[in-house]
Amino acid sequence: TERYNAREAEPKWQAAWDERHLFETGPEDGRPTYYVLEMFPYPSGRIHMGHVRNYAMGDVVARYKRAKGFSVLHPMGWDAFGLPAENAAMEKKVHPKQWTYANIAAMREQLKSIGLSLDWSREIATCDPEYYAQQQRLFLDFLKAGLVDRRKSKVNWDPVDNTVLANEQVIDGRGWRSGALVEQRELTQWFLKITDFSDSLLASLDELPRWPEKVRLMQKNWIGRSEGLLVRWAIANPHGEGAASEIEVYTTRPDTLFGASFVALSADHPLAAACAKCDPKLQEFIEDCRRQGTSVAALETAEKKGFDTGLKVRHPFDPDWELPVYVANFVLMDYGTGAIFACPAHDQRDWDFASRYGLPILPVVAPEGADAAALVAKGSYDGDGRLVNSRFLDGKSVDEAKEEVARRLEAETLDGKPVGQRKINWRLRDWGISRQRYWGCPIPIIHCEACGPVPVPDDQLPVRLPEDVSFDQPGNPLDRNAAWRDVPCPACGAPARRETDTMDTFVDSSWYFARFTAPHSDRPTEPGTANRWLPVDQYIGGVEHAILHLLYSRFFTRAMKATGHVGMEEPFAGLFTQGMVVHETYKDASGAWVAPADVTIIGGDEGRAAVSASTGEPIEIGPIEKMSKSKKNVVDPNDILDTYGADTARWFMLSDSPPERDVVWSEAGVEGASRRVQRVWRLANEAAAKGALPGAAAPADMGEAAIALRRAAHAALSRVSDGIEKFHFNICVAATNELTNALSQALQVEGPVGEDMAFALREAAEFLVQIVAPFAPHLAEECWAALGHDRMVAETPWPEADPALLASDTITLPIQINGKKRDEIIVPADADNASVEAIVRGLESVVRAIGDKPIRKIIVVPGRIVNVVA
Numbered sequence: 001t002e003r004y005n006a007r008e009a010e011p012k013w014q015a016a017w018d019e020r021h022l023f024e025t026g027p028e029d030g031r032p033t034y035y036v037l038e039m040f041p042y043p044s045g046r047i048h049m050g051h052v053r054n055y056a057m058g059d060v061v062a063r064y065k066r067a068k069g070f071s072v073l074h075p076m077g078w079d080a081f082g083l084p085a086e087n088a089a090m091e092k093k094v095h096p097k098q099w100t101y102a103n104i105a106a107m108r109e110q111l112k113s114i115g116l117s118l119d120w121s122r123e124i125a126t127c128d129p130e131y132y133a134q135q136q137r138l139f140l141d142f143l144k145a146g147l148v149d150r151r152k153s154k155v156n157w158d159p160v161d162n163t164v165l166a167n168e169q170v171i172d173g174r175g176w177r178s179g180a181l182v183e184q185r186e187l188t189q190w191f192l193k194i195t196d197f198s199d200s201l202l203a204s205l206d207e208l209p210r211w212p213e214k215v216r217l218m219q220k221n222w223i224g225r226s227e228g229l230l231v232r233w234a235i236a237n238p239h240g241e242g243a244a245s246e247i248e249v250y251t252t253r254p255d256t257l258f259g260a261s262f263v264a265l266s267a268d269h270p271l272a273a274a275c276a277k278c279d280p281k282l283q284e285f286i287e288d289c290r291r292q293g294t295s296v297a298a299l300e301t302a303e304k305k306g307f308d309t310g311l312k313v314r315h316p317f318d319p320d321w322e323l324p325v326y327v328a329n330f331v332l333m334d335y336g337t338g339a340i341f342a343c344p345a346h347d348q349r350d351w352d353f354a355s356r357y358g359l360p361i362l363p364v365v366a367p368e369g370a371d372a373a374a375l376v377a378k379g380s381y382d383g384d385g386r387l388v389n390s391r392f393l394d395g396k397s398v399d400e401a402k403e404e405v406a407r408r409l410e411a412e413t414l415d416g417k418p419v420g421q422r423k424i425n426w427r428l429r430d431w432g433i434s435r436q437r438y439w440g441c442p443i444p445i446i447h448c449e450a451c452g453p454v455p456v457p458d459d460q461l462p463v464r465l466p467e468d469v470s471f472d473q474p475g476n477p478l479d480r481n482a483a484w485r486d487v488p489c490p491a492c493g494a495p496a497r498r499e500t501d502t503m504d505t506f507v508d509s510s511w512y513f514a515r516f517t518a519p520h521s522d523r524p525t526e527p528g529t530a531n532r533w534l535p536v537d538q539y540i541g542g543v544e545h546a547i548l549h550l551l552y553s554r555f556f557t558r559a560m561k562a563t564g565h566v567g568m569e570e571p572f573a574g575l576f577t578q579g580m581v582v583h584e585t586y587k588d589a590s591g592a593w594v595a596p597a598d599v600t601i602i603g604g605d606e607g608r609a610a611v612s613a614s615t616g617e618p619i620e621i622g623p624i625e626k627m628s629k630s631k632k633n634v635v636d637p638n639d640i641l642d643t644y645g646a647d648t649a650r651w652f653m654l655s656d657s658p659p660e661r662d663v664v665w666s667e668a669g670v671e672g673a674s675r676r677v678q679r680v681w682r683l684a685n686e687a688a689a690k691g692a693l694p695g696a697a698a699p700a701d702m703g704e705a706a707i708a709l710r711r712a713a714h715a716a717l718s719r720v721s722d723g724i725e726k727f728h729f730n731i732c733v734a735a736t737n738e739l740t741n742a743l744s745q746a747l748q749v750e751g752p753v754g755e756d757m758a759f760a761l762r763e764a765a766e767f768l769v770q771i772v773a774p775f776a777p778h779l780a781e782e783c784w785a786a787l788g789h790d791r792m793v794a795e796t797p798w799p800e801a802d803p804a805l806l807a808s809d810t811i812t813l814p815i816q817i818n819g820k821k822r823d824e825i826i827v828p829a830d831a832d833n834a835s836v837e838a839i840v841r842g843l844e845s846v847v848r849a850i851g852d853k854p855i856r857k858i859i860v861v862p863g864r865i866v867n868v869v870a
């Protein structure tokens, strides 16, 4: 047989699928629905290997579910607003719109060449007025429902990009894109009231069993519910007549109250400002703190510093005990009350601070029998234990002591009001969405001097972005565009001004999954249709979106429910976060990075070395890292598609490591996948020649060899089905390889075969092609045709494994990790050690138990047990 020619086959089958509109999702037809979605890309201009991996995974699920009889929704679109388009406008003098749509066109072609089973008729771009018109409607609906707020707030100001940044866009006190030191400014901003749903956003995390545990945990920490106590401390030496007489602090550790050594105020606390009025040095210190930035990261990394205000406070349980009051750079104003009491023995920040300023460090919690003083000599102790040095609390557990302090302070009074009050605090803040940028969704508001902010009336929506803008000056071009900006007030007709801020692009991606269910509707959603498809059954994307994008989407779904656009609260029933695509790095003699394409690897596994492909000079092989332009270790999907075809790329991506792990891209690996592709093609053709005709019935009598082949085929089918359901794609590939081995063995018999073997050969070949289809769909179509089918494999139902052929001849192997039993697997009794090992490597339980440590050895005792040594 000749070789499989991907370059010819791939476009041919893509055209065939298109022509039959196979992947377009029709109206309700009685089949169960399945919605699979990959996080949509930003149209940067080119797809990268990470995209290929992400979409290949989604496509496996989509194709499998379709074959299993589901009506599948598998759409694609573009997260198309954002800063890079404006940067391009400034640097290359192209209009953001033109830049964006050109990128979309290029990337669409690239995606199409991968052969994804996407419904392109539902394509959306968030920068399309058809899309953002509905986003403006949602904003106004949320406004009406009380879920939008406008208030003055401190914002992180990026002085280089001239824009407000969300807290999460500030990294170590610097703008995430510009790298400029961030300043604090007061601006009037639009907020989405995500904190209205704090409780529900937190509680529902426990009802998302098909989300990775680590993502749920990250969300929990981000929402940050904490139970604590507000405690009022009387000031012993108030500044004068009318000055503040008390400081209220928030604590989650009231049990440590007898270990208190000072009280600290945020630099932005009103009392700090009051004290600074007559203390220029303090004023200077406060300004220093402001320059440092107030992001959580900035606070955590900065050296702990303070300034003694001279004020003294009385301990709530002992009026004779006076403590100093500092202004400290590690206290945030917008958390709790902006003031704390510090217990250095049990909080590391307080410990650092106390050590620096020579303040007492008195341990009050220690495990029974421990030397309390030694416990806190080198740092704080935040473990559990019993109370010591704490008068009436001594001997109590931490929880008992917390309760006792709360109870007593609730009963105690200061100026007639309770000293203590229980309080639940949240770390989550409302979502400031105003951005001083052009390339975003206009906020549909008109500001009138007489009427205030007035919603743009429905019949004037959408508020379109003006196209006639210039980027020759810094700042937001909308501010300077009088023709667009100046409009009559919709309420009173007086001259008024449009809101010139646009929405954070995270808004755009917070509801696109809902829009896909009715992408061309003149409402945000068609609620009936949305409810039929949502929540998304399987969402797939990078773990870098584990917090914000997912949280915002969860908020939006709740807000859309509250305003009647959808009927559920959770957008994504299943979530999978895939690992990255990584690659070796290379450097030449001068220390410059060299791209993989310019490197030739010489030698085998042992003496691996590299030389320059052009000059032959030696190249140093560096560590494996995430593909990045800066290190040049990028492999362009286009090159791979040109050389090997999409199927090889897809297959390799999914074969080499568990999908949640990073996959190391290697030329050798791709070549291996390419050989597998050829092998499947050869086997299918040979089986077509030797096997029975399509649709032939099973003969009554089956010889041993035929039964063995049938068993192998049914076992592979069953493991691939199970593997896809569980996202064990690498195990699916291993199972597929096993079936190719069995089929190849059976085909080695010379001469004509009996009726039983002819049947088994056809069955095995058909199963092979069908289980390959989700992974390498073009190859599968080509083989399916070679096997004599008129209908495409993409139109063919998934076969059912026969339990009778599965039942016997499988064994259960216990899996031990470092001597402890962790799991078990069911494998064919005659599975060879290599395939058992491959399965074990991919097991989630093994991956979880071992973490990032390398596996040192896997010892398979055939038929008995598998030992993993880490």
Ligand code: ANZ
Pocket: 226, 250, 251, 252, 253, 254, 256, 266, 330, 331, 332, 333, 334, 335, 336, 337, 338, 339, 340, 341, 342, 343, 345, 346, 347, 425
């Ligand atoms: C006394 C104490 C003793 C505290 C101790 C901790 C350990 P979570 O759990 O995140 O809610 N805190 C309160 N408000 C703060 C602010 N605005 N800026 C910085 N820190 C603040 O954290 C609550 C704890 O963080 C509080 O409990 C308070 O310090 C500090 F051994 O009070 B604790």
Ligand code: ZN
Pocket: 448, 449, 450, 451, 452, 489, 490, 491, 492, 493, 494, 496
């Ligand atoms: Zn007006």
